[in-house]
Amino acid sequence: MHSYNDLLKIINSELNKLNFDKEPQNLYQPINYVIKNGGKRIRPVLTLMSCELFGGDYKNAVSSALAIEIFHNFTLLHDDMMDNADVRRGNPTVHIKWNDNIALLSGDAMSIIAYKLISESPVNLTDILNTFSNTALNICEGQQYDMDFEDNPDVSEEEYIKMITLKTAVLLACSLRIGALSANAKQEDCENIYEFGKNLGTAFQLQDDFLDVYGDTNKFGKNIGGDIILNKKTFLLIKALKEAKGQDYQNLIHWINAKDFNNQEKINAVITIFNNLNIKEYTLQNMEKYYNKAYEIFDKIPIENERKKVVIDFAESLRRRDC
């Protein structure tokens, strides 16, 4: 079995082999730009890793791994349009660098290119296609719930977990399952690795919410408190809105409705409310709950621990990140 870094090298090398140097340039250059713009490549690496975990040849999973990475980047491209985001990974987003129409259409093309690659899967094509399509549709559903939440003052914790499961977690789950399918793994193993990924992905997103507020300022890519400034309905804000009483509640509503404010002042004020309500501990507890559930499910997969180590090491590296 290859190490995480070996698999990452394989993915980057295979991505580089894809040729988007084609006409019309206004369609293909943005695709090239997005793919070359980096990213951690977690999902395609997990696909290859899962394939090897179940004894498969990683080469059988390469085309679907690339499909998943391209699909992921397509969702980011269109999400950035919907969120009016100007920057992605330190560079201008496609609709800023080009324009809305070009971003829309090159995104559409990326989704098709992802399907072209998925269709090249040499093992278990039908199951892989179904997993991929169901996941792709889940991601659209999750994104729509996320947008719906913006206008909904009363989002429950359960609704939030459902949304991040659809928007974020199932793609990690799908990456692992497609790797397992490419190795001809048993159905039960495919289910377990999927559920492992889903819980891991949910934990990962809760941690993202957590780190936006309590991350290490020196290391975290974005500045601390970005979600607070934007009133983003994170797990922390949803819990705080539910638990806050009296002065804390009034303060929270004041800062949510404030139009002109000093960013740092708002961040400090909201963090103070979060601290009063023990939101930090509550979020960590929930995050740990999903990590632990992921590990429990992973334990059920009947493979010797030595083979499993590369997956556990990866999950632990996520769990231990502070940025």
Next chain:
Amino acid sequence: MHSYNDLLKIINSELNKLNFDKEPQNLYQPINYVIKNGGKRIRPVLTLMSCELFGGDYKNAVSSALAIEIFHNFTLLHDDMMDNADVRRGNPTVHIKWNDNIALLSGDAMSIIAYKLISESPVNLTDILNTFSNTALNICEGQQYDMDFEDNPDVSEEEYIKMITLKTAVLLACSLRIGALSANAKQEDCENIYEFGKNLGTAFQLQDDFLDVYGDTNKFGKNIGGDIILNKKTFLLIKALKEAKGQDYQNLIHWINAKDFNNQEKINAVITIFNNLNIKEYTLQNMEKYYNKAYEIFDKIPIENERKKVVIDFAESLRRRDC
């Protein structure tokens, strides 16, 4: 073999069976709205017709026929966003009735739903997937060329034919080829029916350009001259820009650059220039050239004429339309 109308009934009944009454409603209601908004269903009917032509059971082509219709409607939805079109088939477009974000995301979901349906093809799945993906990507390329042409003062006839082939004709070709593949037709027959569809589709689009100017005002769905008002780079305008000399050229440029004008006055003036340059005859000649080429290729398919009649009748109904 079923008649065109029988096949149309089958398609409409199968489309009605698709269930988009799902959550989140802001994702699925626009899809329902678009699918229920009618349309001639030419493409899915051609898929079933081609399947029967080659001796297949139309049931084997139903899921891919639905996929093609949904994909076609997805491209219209996103095209309408790119063109800022407010109305489609007499009803508000999705980005007008809902908003841009919802139109973007429900379009993305339609593309995925199309692939879910294509994946259900029971015969020749790999070939059908490849045909579908290549066509889908061609359509994106065609749409990009079309947008690029808006800013290009010097589009040649050849470039225009290439654009409409990609944007419009290949989907007709794809519909027929996927029907043939669903009937396990020979590779040569699949190629011929594809080329037949491509030429038919090119003729159809040239006819669309023609009818915008020379159609029967009482019958044509949109008003005569819509393309002229918008300076749309149609086959007619491209040819006129190339051929016009002296006063005709100056008049044409004047009307293209005019900001404030009376619509009917502009239409009449441009039609006069077209008439001076024999654009009507030239366009009809080219349209006929593609219809004839389509028939020539169709003749090569070794099937008795009686079976072929339903396809020829359909092509003739296109050729003879005056609106």
